[in-house]
Amino acid sequence: xxxxxxxxxxxxxxxxxxxxxxxxxxxxxxxxxxxxxxxxxxxxxxxxxxxxxxxxxxxxxxxxxxxxxxxxxxxxxxxxxxxxxxxxxxxxxxxxxxxxxxxxxxxxxxxxxxxxxxxxxxxxxxxxxxxxxxxxxxxxxxxxxxxxxxxxxxxxxxxxxxxxxxxxxxxxxxxxxxxxxxxxxxxxxxxxxxxxxxxxxxxxxxxxxxxxxxxxxxxxxxxxxxxxxxxxxxxxxxxxxxxxxxxxxxxxxxxxxxxxxxxxxxxxxxxxxxxxxxxxxxxxxxxxxxxxxxxxxxxxxxxxxxxxxxx
Amino acid sequence: xxxxxxxxxxxxxxxxxxxxxxxxxxxxxxxxxxxxxxxxxxxxxxxxxxxxxxxxxxxxxxxxxxxxxxxxxxxxxxxxxxxxxxxxxxxxxxxxxxxxxxxxxxxxxxxxxxxxxxxxxxxxxxxxxxxxxxxxxxxxxxxxxxxxxxxxxxxxxxxxxxxxxxxxxxxxxxxxxxxxxxxxxxxxxxxxxxxxxxxxxxxxxxxxxxxxxxxxxxxxxxxxxxxxxxxxxxxxxxxxxxxxxxxxxxxxxxxxxxxxxxxxxxxxxxxxxxxxxxxxxxxxxxxxxxxxxxxxxxxxxxxxxxxxxxxxxxxxxxxxxxxxxxxxxxxxxxxxxxxxxxxxxxxxxxxxxxxxxxxxxxxxxxxxxxxxxxxxxxxxxxxxxxxxxxxxxxxxxxxxxxxxxxxxxxxxxxxxxxxxxxxxxxxxxxxxxxxxxxxxxxxxxxxxxxxxxxxxxxxxxxxxxxxxxxxxxxxxxxxxxxxxxxxxxxxxxxxxxxxxxxxxxxxxxxxxxxxxxxxxxxxxxxxxxxxxxxxxxxxxxxxxxxxxxxxxxxxxxxxxxxxxxxxxxxxxxxxxxxxxxxxxxxxxxxxxxxxxxxxxxxxxxxxxxx
Numbered sequence: 001x002x003x004x005x006x007x008x009x010x011x012x013x014x015x016x017x018x019x020x021x022x023x024x025x026x027x028x029x030x031x032x033x034x035x036x037x038x039x040x041x042x043x044x045x046x047x048x049x050x051x052x053x054x055x056x057x058x059x060x061x062x063x064x065x066x067x068x069x070x071x072x073x074x075x076x077x078x079x080x081x082x083x084x085x086x087x088x089x090x091x092x093x094x095x096x097x098x099x100x101x102x103x104x105x106x107x108x109x110x111x112x113x114x115x116x117x118x119x120x121x122x123x124x125x126x127x128x129x130x131x132x133x134x135x136x137x138x139x140x141x142x143x144x145x146x147x148x149x150x151x152x153x154x155x156x157x158x159x160x161x162x163x164x165x166x167x168x169x170x171x172x173x174x175x176x177x178x179x180x181x182x183x184x185x186x187x188x189x190x191x192x193x194x195x196x197x198x199x200x201x202x203x204x205x206x207x208x209x210x211x212x213x214x215x216x217x218x219x220x221x222x223x224x225x226x227x228x229x230x231x232x233x234x235x236x237x238x239x240x241x242x243x244x245x246x247x248x249x250x251x252x253x254x255x256x257x258x259x260x261x262x263x264x265x266x267x268x269x270x271x272x273x274x275x276x277x278x279x280x281x282x283x284x285x286x287x288x289x290x291x292x293x294x295x296x297x298x299x300x301x302x303x304x305x306x307x308x309x310x311x
Numbered sequence: 312x313x314x315x316x317x318x319x320x321x322x323x324x325x326x327x328x329x330x331x332x333x334x335x336x337x338x339x340x341x342x343x344x345x346x347x348x349x350x351x352x353x354x355x356x357x358x359x360x361x362x363x364x365x366x367x368x369x370x371x372x373x374x375x376x377x378x379x380x381x382x383x384x385x386x387x388x389x390x391x392x393x394x395x396x397x398x399x400x401x402x403x404x405x406x407x408x409x410x411x412x413x414x415x416x417x418x419x420x421x422x423x424x425x426x427x428x429x430x431x432x433x434x435x436x437x438x439x440x441x442x443x444x445x446x447x448x449x450x451x452x453x454x455x456x457x458x459x460x461x462x463x464x465x466x467x468x469x470x471x472x473x474x475x476x477x478x479x480x481x482x483x484x485x486x487x488x489x490x491x492x493x494x495x496x497x498x499x500x501x502x503x504x505x506x507x508x509x510x511x512x513x514x515x516x517x518x519x520x521x522x523x524x525x526x527x528x529x530x531x532x533x534x535x536x537x538x539x540x541x542x543x544x545x546x547x548x549x550x551x552x553x554x555x556x557x558x559x560x561x562x563x564x565x566x567x568x569x570x571x572x573x574x575x576x577x578x579x580x581x582x583x584x585x586x587x588x589x590x591x592x593x594x595x596x597x598x599x600x601x602x603x604x605x606x607x608x609x610x611x612x613x614x615x616x617x618x619x620x621x622x623x624x625x626x627x628x629x630x631x632x633x634x635x636x637x638x639x640x641x642x643x644x645x646x647x648x649x650x651x652x653x654x655x656x657x658x659x660x661x662x663x664x665x666x667x668x669x670x671x672x673x674x675x676x677x678x679x680x681x682x683x684x685x686x687x688x689x690x691x692x693x694x695x696x697x698x699x700x701x702x703x704x705x706x707x708x709x710x711x712x713x714x715x716x717x718x719x720x721x722x723x724x725x726x727x728x729x730x731x732x733x734x735x736x737x738x739x740x741x742x743x744x745x746x747x748x749x750x751x752x753x754x755x756x757x758x759x760x761x762x763x764x765x766x767x768x769x770x771x772x773x774x775x776x777x778x779x780x781x782x783x784x785x786x787x788x789x790x791x792x793x794x795x796x797x798x799x800x801x802x803x804x805x806x807x808x809x810x811x812x813x814x815x816x817x818x819x820x821x822x823x824x825x826x827x828x829x830x831x832x833x834x835x836x837x838x839x840x841x842x843x844x845x846x847x848x849x850x851x852x853x854x855x856x857x858x859x860x861x862x863x864x865x866x867x868x869x870x871x872x873x874x875x876x877x878x879x880x881x882x883x884x885x886x887x888x889x890x891x892x893x894x895x896x897x898x899x900x901x902x903x904x905x906x907x908x909x910x911x912x913x914x915x916x917x918x919x920x921x
Contacts, residue, residue, distance in 0.1 A: 059395060059551075082398040089396070093389040097327040102320060109316050110397040133327075149393070 007034035010157055010188045011056060016065035018051050018212075025051040027212040029065075033190055035156075038183050040203035041192040042297065048212035049192035050090060053161050056190065057087050070157060083111055086155035090162050092146035096135035100126050100145055103134065104152060111153035124148040124178065140171035147178055158182055160191040164198060176202060196298045208301055215304040220297055227300045230267035232293040235276075236260065238286035245283075250275040313399055317407035322414050334376070339369040339419050340426060347431045356519065356851060357803055358431040360592065362423070363514025364487045367449065367507055369419055371481060374453025375460070375474050378412045382461035382545075383470045391551045401549035405542065409454050416450050436521035444524060444531075445517065449510045452534035455541020455568070456506070462548035463565045465556045486511040491589040493755060493802070496707070499586055504576030509534055515592035520852075522592075533575040540568045582658075593802070626673040626920060627666040628652075629906030631897040635881025636688035640695045643667030644892040645676065645716075646881045647699065648683045652904050661705055665716060668908065670888050673920075677719040685782075687737035691715075693744045694766070698724070700748060703733040709753050713746075713764060727769050732758060736785035738794040743814055747794045752781040757801060761812065776817025777810045784833035784847075790840040791863055797844055800829035805850035809861060824866030825859045832882030834891045836860075839913060843869070843891055848878045854899050858911065873916035874909040889913070 011033035018026040026048040033039040041049045054060045056069055058078035067074055072081045094103055101117060108114035121127045124144045129137065137145065143163065150158055163179065164172040172195075179202055182189050193199055199206045200220045208215040208223070216223055230253045246255045246262060251272035254265040266272035269292065280287055325331040343365045351357035385391050394404060420442075427433040437445075460477065464470035482488055484498055485505040491512060494502065502508045509530035516522040524531070544565055548557055579585045633649025646666050650659040661682035667674045686702020697716040703709050711730035714721035735751025735758070746764035750757070757779035761772040777783070783799030783806070793811040800806070805827035811818050824844075825831070831847025842861040848854050854876035860869045880896025891911040897904055908920040 057396065079398045079400070082396065087396045089392055091389065092393055094393060095324050095390055097324045098320070102323075106316055106320055107393075107397055110313050110399060150396075 010035045010070060011190065012068045014066045016052065016055065016067065017063045018055065019063055024212050029209065029212065029214055031207045031214060031217055033188060035188050036186055037204040038189040038202055040199040040206040041209055042199040042206050043209040044194055047209045049209060050161055053159055053190065053192055057085065057159055058082065083153060084155055085157045085159060086150035086153055087159040088146045088150040088161060088163060090165065092142065094134040096133060098134045099131050101130040103145065104148060107149055108152045113154055115152055115154040120148045120151060140167055140174065143167060143175065157188045160189065162192055164195065196296060200297050208304060210305045216300060223297060223300050224295050227295060227303055230265035231269035231295060233264040233266055234291040235262050235287060236289040238288055241285060249279055313403050314407045314410060318410035318414060321407065321411035325415060335415050336419055336422060339365065339423055342368055343423050343426055353431055355432040355434055358427055358433045359436060360515055360519040362427055362433060362518050363511050365423060366420060366446065367510045367514060368487050370416065370449045370453050371507060373412055373416060374457040375478055378408055378454050379457030379461045379474060380470060382408060382458065383464055383467050386550060387467050387553045395551045401546055405545050405549065412454055413450050416446060420446055437518045441517050441524045445514060448531050448534050451538035452506055455538040458545035459541045459565050459568045462545045463562045481505055481507040490593055492586065492593040500580055503579035503585060504572050506534055506537060506572055512589050516588055519592045529575065533571045536571045537568065544568060627664065629904040630895045631879040631904055632684035633881050633895060634686055634688040635883045635894060636690050636697055637883040637885055638690055638697050639692055641667055642887050643669050644883050644885055645697060646894050647688060648686055650684055668892060677716065679720045681721045685734035687735055689737045689739040689746055691739055692741045698746065700737050701732045701735060701751065709733050730762065730769060734781040736783045736796055738785045738787040740787055740794060740814060741789055742792045747812060749785065749796060750780050750783055750799065757781055774816050777808065780806055782829045784831050786833045786835040786842055788835055788842055789837055795842045795861065797833055798828035798831060798847065821866060830878035832880055832893055834882050834884040836884050836891065836913065837886055838889050845882060845893060846877050846880065854878060870916060874907065877905060
């Protein structure tokens with residue numbers, strides 16, 4: 001966290017609130033996004049991710065709180081802001097008979113500064129589909145077009161709302177590669193997702209949100225390290241041993257047994273494994289099998305919210 | 312710039328969609344062919360008259376369905392959302408839709424025009440600039456309509472419901488489907504509140520009658536204002552997302568959109584002769600200057616000529632739609648009733664005075680208080696009385712009363728409500744002592760029946776004869792003992808036939824001669840034993856000033872010089888002085904109510920007054 005202090009804040013969200021009737025979509029959300037990072041908003045459906053991103057895009061007005069994006073107020077200076085950001089919607093619908101290159105050229109024409117349509121077609125693998133009607137594109141192609149459209153004004157900040165939802169794993173990996181390219185180009189990216197893998201793999205920092213509130217914020221590594229989850233150890237032993245004896249081993253937080261296997265949560269794991277080996281030797285027991293599993297963001301999420309993320 | 316880009320792309324997208332192509336280009340042609348073929352029977356002048364309704368229908372369709380429904384569909388599909396991410400405002404989106412709608416209108420108009428001119432030989436009376444202005448204003452106004460509906464509707468279903476209600480009302484009650492003069496009076500009154508009426512009637516005045524567009528500036532102004540209102544509404548209520556709804560309160564605000572139509576409707580309804588313009592163009596394609604069914608009598612409202620010709624002192628005021636007869640007892644040519652021009656109201660007004668012309672001067676015979684137009688006169692030589700039948704009184708009421716001129720007024724001799732009509736043909740068969748009544752009309756209904764009055768009651772004859780018509784001219788040929796009927800008026804027909812009634816049957820005796828004529832003058836010259844025809848209007852709207860004679864065998868042109876061309880005048884033969892007398896009527900180019908009096912001595916016409 002400390003090393004990020006000197007970075008430029010590109011997006012600042014402070015104490016954001018937004019209600020739809022009685023439903024509080026966002027309640028008191030605060031976070032900053034620094035220039036050049038890929039920032040993830042991770043949370044289950046209905047967590048308030050889309051509302052938040054749409055407020056940042058200037059599409060919705062917050063009830064209260066302050067939002068600054070690229071030094072602008074999205075609610076008041078939305079036209080100026082739209083020149084500088086690129087966004088992709090959860091689902092992008094274009095007229096059926098609009099061709100790929102027409103769409104890119106049309107939207108490129110709306111901005112004062114625009115990227116080369118030819119380059120975008122190449123970069124997003126759409127060159128061969130340039131004359132294809134929108135209605136004839138596959139789901140992955142539509143999504144690539146949506147991402148290309150987000151880049152059409154060569155934006156400093158790219159906002160992606162669930163960029164891979166509904167895509168199969170292969171297509172998802174294609175999209176990941178594109179987002180990683182954004183990072184390589186020095187763009188700042190805000191993406192919302194409810195896929196743990198996506199957040200862990202793509203994001204420099206992740207904000208976990210649930211029911212409109214910030215649950216945790218940090219790099220994936222920090223989040224896992226600071227969680228009380230510990231590393232999971234699964235072991236099989238030559239002869240059974242009482243759980244109470246395992247529980248007292250250094251670093252062991254929790255211990256369970258099921259179907260002849262022992263499940264331990266340990267922190268730090270290295271200390272526990274050394275102590276475990278010593279204990280088994282002294283007890284004349286032997287380690288038949290050992291699996292070590294680092295905790296995931298999912299585990300962090302479950303710990304923070306008491307619920308599992310829906311897939 | 313963005314507006315133009317989106318508009319051009321929208322046009323291209325339409326070109327790629329078969330259904331849209333069909334409705335944009337082919338569908339209007341279907342209507343043109345239906346209207347021009349089925350209604351106009353391919354007659355070029357009538358096609359010109361129907362051209363306005365076809366274009367209006369197309370403009371309405373694109374406003375309501377092209378623009379209105381498309382706007383709602385864009386919102387419902389979610390394709391507006393992508394535009395929202397770009398630095399574009401509602402104004403850009405609306406204007407681009409408006410522009411695309413307009414751009415799509417132009418080739419359609421071109422196609423319609425091409426077909427109308429090439430296939431149906433439609434005369435191009437309307438100027439290019441006028442046509443373009445009309446289409447532009449119309450497209451703008453109905454775009455406003457479509458956009459207002461799109462703004463007010465929260466869902467597609469809602470938009471469809473609103474659209475259908477408004478669409479069908481405009482379609483059937485405003486001259487788009489049925490010519491305005493053919494509609495019942497109550498619906499005509501209602502039609503004055505509808506924007507499609509303004510567009511259709513202006514189209515018809517300019518295409519069928521070559522009237523200047525400037526004459527219809529109030530209609531154009533209202534259309535432009537409503538277009539702006541629609542656009543303002545659409546901007547105010549613009550929604551990018553289908554989830555965004557508008558309140559009932561905001562919906563009610565859209566009522567402001569109809570304000571210009573309300574103002575215009577009230578204004579038109581309170582005008583002296585609100586349907587005059589409709590009738591003018593209708594008549595231009597129908598027989599002659601008379602209006603079509605419904606407002607025929609009001610047609611030649613010479614708005615351009617409050618200048619009825621100069622009033623002659625001690626003479627009847629210039630008039631038209633009056634009636635004339637030679638009173639053998641008084642030895643005077645009598646004229647009765649008709650429309651005069653009232654300087655005060657700047658409109659026409661019915662009068663009930665009877666004047667007599669003895670060859671030297673006029674004398675007021677009676678101011679009867681019975682004010683009528685198109686009430687034919689006949690002289691009953693047996694009972695020595697002047698009779699008048701039916702006609703249209705103030706407020707357009709029509710009766711079936713036979714009246715006799717007695718003691719300075721019209722006494723009702725026989726009331727036959729079942730015969731109520733105006734502009735019928737009436738002769739007195741002096742040999743058999745009977746009045747012969749043929750045709751005429753009551754509101755929209757034209758007649759082709761023949762009745763005889765024997766002094767006590769009307770008797771139907773059940774004889775087959777001339778087709779439905781009003782405004783035919785008839786006289787009794789005492790030498791051959793037949794009533795002679797020539798021409799007349801029926802919408803979209805050209806009547807130039809000569810018929811004779813001998814008391815038992817009608818006989819078509821000629822189909823050649825002067826050609827189609829409505830409101831000609833007919834008089835029987837008993838000295839030369841011939842029926843003389845003067846003036847009238849043909850089915851192309853041309854007025855005549857020629858004189859013809861019918862001897863029972865053939866028509867012969869006997870004079871080409873004479874009184875200025877006219878219709879709806881009074882004409883009779885003064886047997887004492889051997890003169891045919893013509894008084895009043897209207898002429899066109901310029902339209903003018905006439906007060907001149909002419910006499911024909913059998914070879915030459917002489918103007919006696921003023």
